[in-house]
Amino acid sequence: MKKIINSAITLAGIFLLGACAKIDSEFTVKSSSKTLTALQINFADGTGGFTPTTPEPYGSDITVEIPWYYPEGSLNETSLDSLFISGSIPNSSYMSPAFGLTNLSSPKSYTLTAQDGSKNEFKITAVRKRSSKAEITSFKLKEADISGVVVNNKVIIPYTDVDISHQTAVVELSYYAKISPDPSTVHDYSQPVQYTVTADDGTNVVYTVQLGTPVKLEKGFGSVKKLWSKSSGDLGFEDYRQISIAVSGDYFVLPNSNEWVDGSSIKYYSRKTGAAAGNLNVSGVERIYSIANDKNGKIVGINSIYAGNNVCLYEWDNVNSAPKLLARTSDWSSVGGAFYGRKLSIYGDLSGDAVIMATTDGSNVAGANNILKWTVKNGTIVSQDPEVIKYPKGYDYVAKAVPTGPNATDDFYFCSNSPSFISYLSGTSKTVQYSFSSNFIANARGNTPALTYFEFNKAKFAAVIDASAYSSALHIFDVTDPSKISTSSSSGNYASFHVFDGSSDYVACPSANWNVTGDIAVGPVSADGFKMTVYFLVTNGGVVAYELNCIDVNAF
Incomplete structure (x- = not known):
């Protein structure tokens, strides 16, 4: 973990210690760490989000391809003379010259110097490239x-x-x-x-x-295709504000989550292209914090504690509808006066049967450690006050509870960002049945800010974000058999469990995402049953759309 602040008290303590005793030789060893990660290049206006053609760890020669036209679909020709370079280096090292706004019309050399004086040389080359897509x-x-x-x-x-x-x-x-x-x-x-x-x-x-006649695979999907990727600059992000995502009709939806400001702001974008399309009607809706969608694209938003209106859920039928109050708790007892609403999830049909789940902050940060669960039966919410489930293990700020069915007794997942863990719980006993291995991703970035459960072609999946403050990647796991979710990356059965690895297609954060947040939403299965889309949000980073396909390419 990289520290960004050194307190005066800590420094004073160090000086006092130095006056009284010799520093242990263990701590006099200077760091040799000089690794460059999460490299990204943007245009000067913040749009772009281009990463190297080769995955980490980077070699001495790094090439980044810049599209000939940008944004995609336009005829606006790009230039290499004003590009913004960002990346992550160890706190104890320094880069010379410093990253930032750079003319990359020709390759540029950089030296990364470790605390012990050892060096790592990098040459960064930007290349304008015409599209090779012929689809x-x-x-x-x-x-x-x-x-x-x-x-x-x-x-x-x-x-x-x-x-x-x-x-x-x-x-x-x-x-x-x-x-x-x-x-x-x-x-x-x-x-x-x-x-x-x-x-x-x-x-x-x-x-x-x-x-x-196209033929489906027996179960699950056979291929994953990246449809598009939009950077934080492309989407008009503000730092730390985009923490949740939902899908409704032809659009994906992003709230501007600022609990400190009155009112609410929620934008929606084309699912096909990622282009901005409009703003949700938020009349009378105070401080929406996060959102989610049901199977038919109805949107639900939860307020934050600073709304001062108890815990409220609001519902939109679609992106063009006015909001309706779905639930308002009778008091603050469900959250114990603690912060809540950083994550929200739904399984089912709000016009029929559904389960809605949210979380409070955890006991590790003096939060209530609660899961809030509302049940909808025959289109009517059962109670304005949620069922409160006390999670048995302490966690910090960011956690997400995810239902796997539309009934109150259906099982659910629980994902904690820090400390990082994922558990599968019984919907009846509320006890942990299975847990993901601590080594469920090899060479993990270390944080798990979100999990989303979905079903496709007779199989069940958990889409999980592996994140650091500097970059995040999407992974998908086959959880059809929950007993196999403890599979380790070193297991011989790992390939059948870890069915999509997006680590080489990471999304970098040009402005470090110190809260390490993000979210995942899924679109509906196509009418022919062959395709569905997963939307991967990285706070401060952007959104990527992936298409899953279950067609057997060898059988027609």
């Missing part, structure tokens, strides 16, 4: 009104009785790509048709459009 993102036969399913370099047209021998097609491509032959001309799709998609950098991919 068909959607395909539809126009006259027959039949959508194809894109699987790798195939487009599968479901078998049909409709005559498709004379059809034009409506095709969406990755930005800047071109397609040949022209799909708007008539083709006979009763036979395979080939298209060549050419990326902006000249990369060619040949796609075959053919009749068939």
Whole structure:
């Protein structure tokens, strides 16, 4: 852990100690630590968020690719003469020259010097790169009104009785790509048709459009694709304010969580592109702290203690609706007067049956150590006052309780950021049944600010953030069998448990996230049942959208 403040009392104590006795030789050894991590490059306005082409630990030559156009989809050409470099180095070391606003039109050399005087040399090169994406993102036969399913370099047209021998097609491509032959001309799709998609950098991919029936994997997903990544500058973040995320319809939703300021501010963005789309109606809603969504995209927000209105839950049917008061506690007893609402989660349908969970601060920081649970039956909240569950182990500020079913007796997960631990608890006895291994991620950053539970293609998953103040990564674990959640990274069965590793695709924080917070939300499963999207939020860092796909690419 890197310290940022040295108190005057501590310094005075050191001076006093020095006057009375010799310092133990163990503490006179100077650090040789000179590791560079969490490197990120942004444009001068804070947008961007580009990381090296090679993962940590970095070698002496570091290359960062800067897109030819930015933001993606625009024709705004980029420049390398005004880029902002940030990264993490040990407190006992220093970088020369210092990172910051830099002209990277040519490579620039840096020296990282450890406390003991040893050095590490780095050469950072920025390269403008045209897009290599040559993807068909959607395909539809126009006259027959039949959508194809894109699987790798195939487009599968479901078998049909409709005559498709004379059809034009409506095709969406990755930005800047071109397609040949022209799909708007008539083709006979009763036979395979080939298209060549050419990326902006000249990369060619040949796609075959053919009749068939996509087949799902027996369970779970087979591939993960990054749809887009938006930095904190792209999304207009303010430091420490974006700590939770929800999904509603075609949008993801981010509150500006500032418990010190009156009122509330909640923005929503396009799920498809990450572009800002509007602001939630927050009339009469005071100091929303965190949010979550139910299975149909209804949004729930919880207030903070400074709202002074007891614990309140507010509900929005969608991003265009007005808020409604869902619950207001009769007093402060459920939170013991302590801070609450940093995390919120929902399982189920608020118009039917659902469970809502929130947490207070933990006993390690003089909090109540409580989990708050509201149950919704047949569209009606059972009680304005939540069931209060005292968690059996102390924790600090950031913790999240996550239900796995819509009933009061369904089991739930509990995730603590510091100390870091994840447990699976019985919904009836409220006791811990299983716990994640302390080594559930190899070379972990060390904090677990969020866990989100979801189900997809007959399997159950826990998406977990592995975080430090400087960078965070998303990991997904198959928890279909809860007894296997204690699997260690050294186990021979680890690959079947750890089904997605995003450590090499980390999100860096140009402004250190000392609270080490973040969140995860999931979108609905696509109508054909083949895809779903996971949204990964890093406070001070940005948001990444990942698409999970359960199509068996070897079977049609």
